[in-house]
Amino acid sequence: MAEAVLVQRHGAVASVIMNRPDKRNALNPELYLGLTEVFSGLQDEPTVRAVVLSGGRHFCAGGDIGGLDAPALEFRHEMLRGQRAVRSVIGGRLPVIAAVEGNAYGAGLSLAMACDFVVADEHTAFCAVFPRLGLVPDYGLLWSLPQRVGIAKAREMMMFGEVVRGQQALDCKLIDRCVPGGTVQETALAMGKQLASVAPGTIAAVKAALSRIPMSLDSILAWEADTQAVLAHSRDFTEGVRAFREKRSPSFQNR
Template identity: 55%
Template sequence: MLIEELDSPALKVELADGVATLTMHVPSKRNALTPELYEGLARALAALQDNDACRAVLLTGGAHFCSGGDVGGLDVSGLVMRRNMQIGQQVVRTMIGGRLPVVAAVQGAAFGAGFSLAMASDFVFADANATFCAAFGRLGLTPDYGLLWSLPQRVSMGAAREILMLCDPIPATQARALGLVDVLTEAGQVLEQARERALRLAKAPPATIATTKAVLSRVPMSLDTMLAWEADTQSLLAASADFREGCAAFAERRPAVFLGR
């Protein structure tokens, strides 16, 4: 699928230098997850997994990252709600278990399902004005889009309980202290710095990134299972052209150029 075919009014998609930038674009609702937006995210993320020109994803939203579900336009009928959940879960499943590293650049609100999207990313960059909130309990709902799995990967279980049950807004500085945010930037610099990280990831050996993400999405696991995975994976990677390039670059004291072969 062509990149142009992934672009829509609700989701802007650009691919340059190995980085696909996905910009959520529903400004009238602070990028609430309308059906058009989460269907666009699901379609784009799935298509990019099969695009060899794409090596990393940068997820952002402009003035606001994502204010959560589109409560005003929410269809709560059973079958529709379940279908919507399945599409949203596919977005998170691809972000966490797919081959591409995902960098989130958060400005403004990352509430509810928007918070879930940020936590499903491999790296979270936040502007000084960003605010995070697991707002589900305010509506009488349970956390969704994988947040009950992803949040404890970043913070202690005690902190996760407090965040999920009290539903208090968390300013960027506190989010950084808790571990919700990897890099806290000055106002107006988050997109630039997040893109620098995505560009660095795009230059890394793709198979190494993909296999690392695959196993991290399955932890915890037993030591024996982990060691068996290491033996199988390392044997395959050692036969790759990228491994030979890495060895040659090390010997020649130059940056490696990994082609994903």
Template identity: 40%
Template sequence: MLTLNDAERLNPLSDDMRQAFLAALEAAMTDEAVRSIVLTGAGGNFTAGADIRQLMLAGGPDPARSRRRLTPLHRAVEIIAGGPKPVIAAVEGAAFGAGLSFASACDFVIAGEGARFGAAFGKIGLTADCGLVWSLPQRVGRTLARDIMFTGRPVKAEEAHRIGIVDMLVPAGGALSAALTKAADYRGIAPLAIAAMKSAFVRGPGSLNDALAFEIQQQPMLSMTSDHAEGVAAFREKRQAIFTGH
């Protein structure tokens, strides 16, 4: 479980938070003992997004610094969306800006009643970032994604669930527990199989031929794994498979 933790200020993504989050995410993705990742926030909020105090610097705009600050967030989104392990967002309270981007890139989003999502980038003269123009339309469709980003309006949990930002809605305060239960559900699937499917999903819808070509590359390799042999044996023996990621 990875927790964004600066609760007094709604867990804003300061420069230090960005670097620490990326390091923790990379470590979790490469740790063989970790089968899935739950992303949450401390103090009853997910994250309010960018640390606005760090946007207001003496000396005026600095495009080079802006690029440097985006780099760890971009890498984090790439890992969330395309990394080999499932990532589940457990959202309570505010999930604004990059918080919505992170959630939208996750494999499954669970929110507590009372959660709020928003993309008010345009209200401070900026474009949506952290891949939101890629991830949000996949969840809600292009028209709704445009409306959410063009208006910057907050989307309450009930609407977010209805339109597809949220995959499961639970009572307030219950998102983390539900996310941990969902993470346990994924343990019944071979890790290398999940990694292959995530790699296919992140390539985008593409054409049928693209999908078939990717399958013919991945499936023969997976057929050689110990997990495949274990899965077949467990099926024959009518028992739960024990997968190791090899």
């Protein structure tokens, strides 16, 4: 059996590829456990600075409906296991770019929204298909989608279950880049290389803060004081200041 998740390296950028093409990458235990394992492993590799998540011709068709008839307790247990994949994307130090082609439906939409940035082409279809199935949005979509598109648009998407594509997805901020067909992966990798060139401590800190939204002003101010005090004594900050003064690109070492 082929591996459910493949990893390729492009310098400091890791390309993570979902690999169930015959099922349009529908999430099953092999796939979501593979994603959890891969993302957890990448967090511990100091040479990796950014991740691109993709699925080939079809990003992810949603959850594999073959497991939806399991008893309630077993189904809940599998949901909790699957949620670890989303946690590993949102909660890790690495910026993650979703390179979305084909479809991102249901849990596939949730997985894309868990990423920090989303690149798609004009034909890519996004759909919170849950109301058509009699289910609630899962894998964190009730948290992530409103942060991207706002409460009103999130409510519309999650209650009507209509398909959003291309320019419409860009206009409502569901995606960050709408590019010509065949250039999604290239664009996402270019973004990953750009992110890999900036201070990794800053990226990790910003991700950690945003994952805790909403926070009160007092909480944010306290967090930034604590975090800034740590980063201001890092070697990367020293390198950033030196590079700025010397009018050159910095060489950050994640220290």
